[in-house]
Structures are given as C-alpha cells and as structure tokens.
Amino acid sequence: MADRFSAFSFVDRITALEPGRRALGRFAVPAGLSEFSTCLVAEAVGQLAAWVAMAQAEFRRRPVAALSGETRIVGEAAPGGILDLGVEIESCDSDAVAFGGWARLADTPVLELRRCVGPMLPLEDFDAPEAVRGDFETLCGPGARPGRFPGIAEPDLALIDRVPGRRLRAAISVPVSAPFFADHFPRRPVFPATLLLAAQIRLALRLAGETVPPGARLRLARMADVKMRSFILPGQAVEIETAMRSTADGAADLTLAAMVDGKRVATGRVEIVPQGPA
Amino acid sequence: MMPVEITKDEILAVYPKVAQTMADALGCDVEQVALNVPLIEGLGAESIDFLDIVFRLERAFKVKIPRGKIVEDARGDLPEAEFERKGYLTEVGLQRLRDYLSEAPADRIRLPMKVADIPRLFTPETFCKVVVRALRAVQGAEH
Numbered sequence: 441m442a443d444r445f446s447a448f449s450f451v452d453r454i455t456a457l458e459p460g461r462r463a464l465g466r467f468a469v470p471a472g473l474s475e476f477s478t479c480l481v482a483e484a485v486g487q488l489a490a491w492v493a494m495a496q497a498e499f500r501r502r503p504v505a506a507l508s509g510e511t512r513i514v515g516e517a518a519p520g521g522i523l524d525l526g527v528e529i530e531s532c533d534s535d536a537v538a539f540g541g542w543a544r545l546a547d548t549p550v551l552e553l554r555r556c557v558g559p560m561l562p563l564e565d566f567d568a569p570e571a572v573r574g575d576f577e578t579l580c581g582p583g584a585r586p587g588r589f590p591g592i593a594e595p596d597l598a599l600i601d602r603v604p605g606r607r608l609r610a611a612i613s614v615p616v617s618a619p620f621f622a623d624h625f626p627r628r629p630v631f632p633a634t635l636l637l638a639a640q641i642r643l644a645l646r647l648a649g650e651t652v653p654p655g656a657r658l659r660l661a662r663m664a665d666v667k668m669r670s671f672i673l674p675g676q677a678v679e680i681e682t683a684m685r686s687t688a689d690g691a692a693d694l695t696l697a698a699m700v701d702g703k704r705v706a707t708g709r710v711e712i713v714p715q716g717p718a
Numbered sequence: 719m720m721p722v723e724i725t726k727d728e729i730l731a732v733y734p735k736v737a738q739t740m741a742d743a744l745g746c747d748v749e750q751v752a753l754n755v756p757l758i759e760g761l762g763a764e765s766i767d768f769l770d771i772v773f774r775l776e777r778a779f780k781v782k783i784p785r786g787k788i789v790e791d792a793r794g795d796l797p798e799a800e801f802e803r804k805g806y807l808t809e810v811g812l813q814r815l816r817d818y819l820s821e822a823p824a825d826r827i828r829l830p831m832k833v834a835d836i837p838r839l840f841t842p843e844t845f846c847k848v849v850v851r852a853l854r855a856v857q858g859a860e861h
Binding site: 506507533535536538555557559665667668669707 | 742745764766767769770773777784785786
C-alpha cells in the first residue's frame with residue numbers, strides 16, 4: 441500500500457478552499473526527476489479539482505477524467521520547483537463536475553485548463569472512502585510528505601504505420617503492473633488518461649517534426665477537445681494515432697486518437713509550435 | 719401540468735447552433751447532423767458525448783440544463799413508481815414518453831422499454847426542445 445497517495449498523487453497541500461467553488465494548492469516537483477511533463481501538470485490541476493468535488497460529494501463520489509475543452513501551455517515545470525495550483529469549479533453535482541484551472545511555477549504561468557468535465561462515479565468502486573477523507577484532511581492540514589512521487593517510466597511507442605508528414609500510428613505498451621496503478625486507483629487500476637495523452641503528444645511531436653527543417657525544436661502549445669470514452673486497463677493493447685490537419689507559420693494542428701480492440705477510446709487535438717520567444 | 723407545446727419555428731431557430739454543437743462534440747461534419755438522426759445509432763454517440771453535449775449547449779446558449787433532465791421532464795408530475803418499475807417503463811410512463819418525445823417515431827416507443835434505453839431515442843431535435851425550454855425558463859425568470 442506504500443504507493444497509495446504517492447505514486448500518482450500531485451497535490452501536496454490544499455492551501456485555500458472555498459467548498460464546492462474554488463481551491464488553491466501546491467505540489468513540489470521532486471528535484472530528483474529527469475522531467476515533469478506538461479500532462480502531469482494538467483493532472484495536478486485536475487486532481488485539485490477532484491479533491492474539491494469529492495469533498496463536496498462527502499466522499500461518496502469521485503470524478504474521473506473525461507473531457508478537457510482547452511489547455512494552453514505556456515511554460516514548463518522543472519524538477520525542484522514548486523507548482524502553485526488553482527481551480528474554479530463551475531458546477532458540481534452527483535453526476536459531474538465542471539471546472540477550469542491553472543498552474544504556475546514561482547509566479548510564471550505553466551498552463552491553463554478551461555472547460556473540463558469529469559463524470560462523478562461511486563468513490564467506493566475506486567478507493568476506501570474513509571481513507572480518501574483522511575487524505576483530504578491531511579492535505580488541508582499539515583500537507584502530505586513532499587517528494588513522494590518517484591517518477592514514471594513512459595510507455596514505449598512501437599511505430600506500426602507511417603504516411604510521412606501526414607499520419608503516424610503506434611502501439612503503446614500499457615504495463616501489466618506499475619506503482620501508479622496502486623494509486624490510480626487502489627481498488628480499480630486504470631491507466632491514467634494523462635499518461636495516454638503524454639504518449640499521444642510524443643507521437644504528435646514526432647509527426648510535426650517531419651514537417652519542419654531538421655534541427656528545429658518544437659513544443660506543445662495547446663490541447664483541445666480531449667475526450668476519454670472508456671477506461672484503459674493494465675496490460676491492455678492500445679494503438680494511438682495522430683494525423684496532420686493543417687500547418688501555418690510553422691504551427692501544426694494535429695488530431696489524436698487511441699483505439700482498443702478497434703474501438704475509439706480517446707480523441708483530441710493538439711497545436712504544436714516552434715520553440716522560441718512567444 | 720402538460721408543458722406548453724414547442725413550435726417548429728422555435729426548434730428551427732435554435733437548430734443551427736445545436737447542430738454545430740453536436741458536430742463539435744461528436745467530431746463529425748455539421749452536414750452529417752440532421753434534425754431527426756438518432757444520436758446513438760446514427761452518429762455513434764456514447765454516454766460521455768451526452769454529457770459533453772449538455773455542457774456545450776449550456777455554454778452556447780447561456781442556460782442551465784440539469785443532468786438527467788430529459789427523462790425527468792418526460793416523467794413530469796407522475797410519481798416515479800408509476801413511470802417505471804424495476805427499470806422498465808409502465809404503460810402510463812410510455813405514454814408520457816410518447817407525448818414528450820413527440821419527434822421520435824411512435825413504433826420505436828413501445829413496451830417492453832428500459833429506462834436506460836431512452837437515450838437511444840434522442841435526436842438533435844430532442845436537444846433543441848431542451849434548449850427552447852431552458853431559454854423559456856431564463857426568460858420567465860427575467861419577467
């Protein structure tokens with residue numbers, strides 16, 4: 441149980457809370473990590489919103505990642521830094537929570553999330569409600585022990601189809617077991633949507649890289665209409681695909697999809713731009 | 719209390735924005751959306767898409783649409799026990815649904831019918847009517 445509340449938990453403290461409405465939180469990105477991806481920063485903001493929603497639902501229900509309208513990425517979260525997190529809850533009932541949020545690193549914006557929606561499901565299916573309530577009290581009080589996130593090995597991508605500059609398809613190896621499954625979630629291991637997204641973004645960066653001069657560096661600027669249609673389970677065979685929609689002024693607009701057994705389980709769009717002064 | 723009838727003009731007034739919302743949520747072309755296409759069987763919508771559609775319509779029309787509103791509105795003032803039994807619609811419940819989802823072909827609303835299968839009847843027109851009712855509620859609150 442050592443991985444519970446540590447291997448995939450990205451809020452160390454809730455520093456301000458207006459129940460059901462808004463919250464501020466903090467996460468110290470462990471200094472020993474080689475990187476802390478944009479997707480994990482988005483995960484941290486989503487987790488803060490989930491804490492507000494779970495408390496509002498008196499720990500009877502919890503949201504799961506499903507819809508993310510728009511995420512704008514303007515900075516990075518370097519290991520060793522302290523992430524400040526904020527969420528504004530637009531609505532929260534027993535069916536769904538709708539929210540927006542942001543993350544900053546020492547007053548420098550990292551990303552902003554808009555129009556996110558998570559369906560609320562019975563919490564007891566995922567974790568012991570009383571333990572979750574206890575964790576929430578820890579976060580609102582002294583805070584959890586910082587530095588407990590050990591990092592995550594990104595799943596390998598195996599290319600299976602390629603139309604240069606137009607489309608890439610790859611298989612990703614979702615592990616059968618990994619420490620994060622014990623935290624996400626203790627009673628029902630689910631491959632985190634943000635890790636799937638991270639793999640899709642790696643593939644999209646690779647495709648966008650085929651359309652720019654060699655050596656040019658690219659970065660993710662925006663994610664839009666990200667939708668998770670079903671859970672991905674440990675060890676499941678997942679194929680991901682990215683396709684070029686358009687390019688203009690060095691910026692590339694791409695679609696993302698993920699399939700399990702031929703069924704679409706996730707969709708979205710990303711915008712990738714040349715790295716450099718904004 | 720029977721709801722005041724919604725006119726075709728009211729439906730057509732909101733339809734273009736509703737159709738665009740459906741296309742955005744389902745990732746299809748707006749040309750594929752038609753007033754009476756079943757969203758599940760015709761456009762491949764799943765339950766998460768309905769949640770997406772409802773939130774998008776709320777933002778597009780600046781209205782509140784509580785979740786589960788369609789089935790609840792169809793039931794109206796009928797007690798739940800008279801509307802459904804063990805997850806199946808009663809005869810009276812079925813009639814309520816026929817009146818409410820008047821756009822759905824009558825032969826698709828027949829016994830036995832599970833409450834969980836009601837979303838199979840939803841079309842863009844169903845959501846146009848939800849929006850018209852929500853807009854009326856906003857206008858009613860302003861007067």
